[in-house]
Amino acid sequence: MTATIALPRVRAGAPSRRTLLLLLPMLAIFAIGFAAPLYFVIRFSLEHFDAAGTQGASVTLEQFVTIFTTPLYGDLILRTLGLALATTVISAVIGYPLALAITRGPRPLRAPLMALVTIPMLTSVVVKTFGWQVLLSSDGMLQRTLDAVGLSSVKLLNTTTGVVLGLVHTYFPFMVVSLVAALSAIDRTTEHAAASLGSTPGQVFRRVTFPQSLDGLAAGSALTFVTSMSALVTPQMLGGGKVSTIVTVIYQQATSAQNWPLAAALGVVLLIITLVILSLQTWAVRHVSRR
Amino acid sequence: MSVAGERRKLGSVLFGLVIAIIVVFILAPLAVAVGSSVTTTGYLAFPPRGFTLKWFGEAASNPKFLEALWTSLQLGVATTVISVVAGVLASYAIVRRPGPLTAVLEQVLLSPILLPAVVLGLGILLSLSLSGWLGTFPGGLLAHIIVASPFVTRSVLAGLRRLDPRLEEASHSLGAGGVRTFCRIVLPSVRGAIIGGAVFAFVISFDEAVVTLFLTGSDFTTLPVTIFTYVQYSNDPTIAAVSTVIILVSALLVGLVTRQGGRDER
Numbered sequence: 001m002t003a004t005i006a007l008p009r010v011r012a013g014a015p016s017r018r019t020l021l022l023l024l025p026m027l028a029i030f031a032i033g034f035a036a037p038l039y040f041v042i043r044f045s046l047e048h049f050d051a052a053g054t055q056g057a058s059v060t061l062e063q064f065v066t067i068f069t070t071p072l073y074g075d076l077i078l079r080t081l082g083l084a085l086a087t088t089v090i091s092a093v094i095g096y097p098l099a100l101a102i103t104r105g106p107r108p109l110r111a112p113l114m115a116l117v118t119i120p121m122l123t124s125v126v127v128k129t130f131g132w133q134v135l136l137s138s139d140g141m142l143q144r145t146l147d148a149v150g151l152s153s154v155k156l157l158n159t160t161t162g163v164v165l166g167l168v169h170t171y172f173p174f175m176v177v178s179l180v181a182a183l184s185a186i187d188r189t190t191e192h193a194a195a196s197l198g199s200t201p202g203q204v205f206r207r208v209t210f211p212q213s214l215d216g217l218a219a220g221s222a223l224t225f226v227t228s229m230s231a232l233v234t235p236q237m238l239g240g241g242k243v244s245t246i247v248t249v250i251y252q253q254a255t256s257a258q259n260w261p262l263a264a265a266l267g268v269v270l271l272i273i274t275l276v277i278l279s280l281q282t283w284a285v286r287h288v289s290r291r
Numbered sequence: 292m293s294v295a296g297e298r299r300k301l302g303s304v305l306f307g308l309v310i311a312i313i314v315v316f317i318l319a320p321l322a323v324a325v326g327s328s329v330t331t332t333g334y335l336a337f338p339p340r341g342f343t344l345k346w347f348g349e350a351a352s353n354p355k356f357l358e359a360l361w362t363s364l365q366l367g368v369a370t371t372v373i374s375v376v377a378g379v380l381a382s383y384a385i386v387r388r389p390g391p392l393t394a395v396l397e398q399v400l401l402s403p404i405l406l407p408a409v410v411l412g413l414g415i416l417l418s419l420s421l422s423g424w425l426g427t428f429p430g431g432l433l434a435h436i437i438v439a440s441p442f443v444t445r446s447v448l449a450g451l452r453r454l455d456p457r458l459e460e461a462s463h464s465l466g467a468g469g470v471r472t473f474c475r476i477v478l479p480s481v482r483g484a485i486i487g488g489a490v491f492a493f494v495i496s497f498d499e500a501v502v503t504l505f506l507t508g509s510d511f512t513t514l515p516v517t518i519f520t521y522v523q524y525s526n527d528p529t530i531a532a533v534s535t536v537i538i539l540v541s542a543l544l545v546g547l548v549t550r551q552g553g554r555d556e557r
Binding site for chain 1: 299310319327338378383385399403406433444498
C-alpha cells in the first residue's frame with residue numbers, strides 16, 4: 001500500500017526521504033567544514049580589529065576601506081594578479097606544444113607524455129618547491145650557470161622570477177589537461193579536409209585547429225589563473241619573504257599577526273576575484289559557442 | 292629532398308627539442324630532490340657528491356618526521372574512508388534524482404576544487420578556534436575531507452553517469468530491494484571510479500599543505516607542513532630523503548591507479 005502511494009511522488013522529482021538520507025553525511029560535513037567557515041570569513045571581514053582580541057558586535061567596512069585606500073594593498077593585489085597572469089601566459093606557451101604532442105605527436109610518445117604531465121599534479125607542492133629551492137639557490141646549478149655566462153645580475157631564489165618559475169611548474173599541467181581535452185575533441189576530418197584542399201600545415205593549424213581549441217584554452221587559462229593566484233607554498237618558499245601576494249599576507253595576518261579581520265577581508269577580496277574570473281570564463285565559452 | 296621537405300624536417304626537429312626541454316623542466320625539481328638525498332656533503336648539493344644512504348637513516352631516526360609521517364598516514368586513510376562513503380552515497384542521490392536542487396548541490400560539493408584554499412584554511416581556522424578544536428586531529432580531518440572529497444565525488448559521479456539505469460531496473464523487477472541493488476549492482480559497476488577517486492583523495496590529503504598550515508599546532512602536524520617549516524631553518528639533506536619518500540609513495544599510488552584505469556577500459 002505505502003509503496004504504491006510513494007511511487008508517484010518519487011517520480012515527480014521531489015527529494016524522497018531516502019535521497020535525503022543518502023545526502024545527509026556529506027551535507028553535514030559541508031555544513032560544518034565549508035558553509036560555516038565561509039560564513040566566518042565574511043563575518044570577520046566586517047569586524048573592527050582590536051589587538052586586545054575583544055569582538056565587536058557592530059558591522060564595519062573599515063577593513064575594506066583600508067585595503068582599497070592604502071597603496072600598499074593596491075600594489076599587493078596588482079602584484080598577485082600580475083604573477084597569476086605571467087604564470088597563465090607562460091603555461092599556455094609551453095602547454096600548447098605539449099598538448100599538441102600528446103594529441104598529434106608520434107603514437108608511442110603520447111601516453112608517456114601524458115603520464116609525465118600528471119606527475120607534477122600528484123607530487124606534493126612542498127616537495128616540488130623544495131626541489132626548486134635547491135636548484136635556484138645562489139650555489140645551485142641554474143644560478144651558477146647564469147653567473148658563468150655573465151648574467152649574474154639575474155637572481156633566481158627569493159625573486160619574482162623564481163616564484164613564477166615555481167608557479168608555472170605547479171599549475172601548467174592544468175592547462176595541458178584542458179588543452180588535451182579540447183584538441184582531442186576536434187574532428188580530425190576538418191584538418192584533413194583543409195590539408196587536402198592545399199593548406200600548408202601552418203595554415204591548417206592557424207585556421208582550423210587553433211580556433212577550435214579556444215574553449216580549452218579559455219578553460220585552462222581560467223583554471224591556471226585562479227589556482228596560481230591562490231598559491232601559498234610557492235611564493236612563501238621561493239619568495240623568501242621578499243615576494244608577497246594577497247595569499248602570503250593572509251597567511252601572515254591570520255597566523256603570526258593574529259589580525260583576523262584584515263586576513264578575512266583580504267580573503268573576501270580573493271574570493272570575489274576568483275568568482276569574477278570563473279564567471280567570465282563561463283560567459284566567454286557560452287558566447288563563443290553560440291556564435 | 293625538396294626545400295619544403297627540408298623545412299618540415301627542421302620544424303619537427305625543433306618541435307622535438309621544445310618538447311624535450313619541457314620534459315626536463317617537469318622532472319628537474321623532482322630529480323633534484325631525489326638526487327640531493329644521497330649526497331655525502333653535510334648540506335644540500337646537486338648534482339650530489341658521492342653516494343650515501345645515511346640521510347634516510349637520519350630521517351628515519353628523527354621522531355619529528357616519524358610522528359608527522361604517522362599523522363599524515365592516519366589522516367590520509369581517515370580522509371579517504373570518510374570521503375568515499377559520504378561521496379558515493381551523495382553521488383548516487385545526485386545522479387538518481389536529477390533536478391535543480393541536486394544540480395546546485397553538485398556544484399557546491401565540487402566547489403572546493405576551484406575556490407582558493409587559503410580562504411578555506413582561514414575560515415576553518417576561525418571556526419575551529421571559536422570552538423576550541425584548533426590544532427587537533429579531528430579539526431585537520433574535517434578540513435582534509437572538504438579538500439579531498441570533491442575528487443571522489445567527481446570521479447564517482449562520472450562513473451554513475453556512464454552506468455546503464457536499465458541494469459538497476461532489471462534488478463528491481465527481479466525482486467531485489469534498493470539496498471540490495473545498490474550493493475550488488477551499482478557498487479561493483481563503479482568500482483574503478485571509486486578506487487580512482489579514493490587514491491586521488493589519499494594523495495591529495497597526504498600532500499596537502501595550504502589549508503593544513505592554518506590548522507597545525509604543537510600536537511598536530513603533517514609531513515608536508517613539517518618539511519615546509521624545516522626548510523626555512525635548515526639546509527641538511529635529511530629533508531631531501533624525506534621528500535624522496537613522499538615522491539615514491541605518490542608515484543606508487545599513481546602507478547596503481549593507471550594500471551587499474553587500463554583494466555577498466557578493457
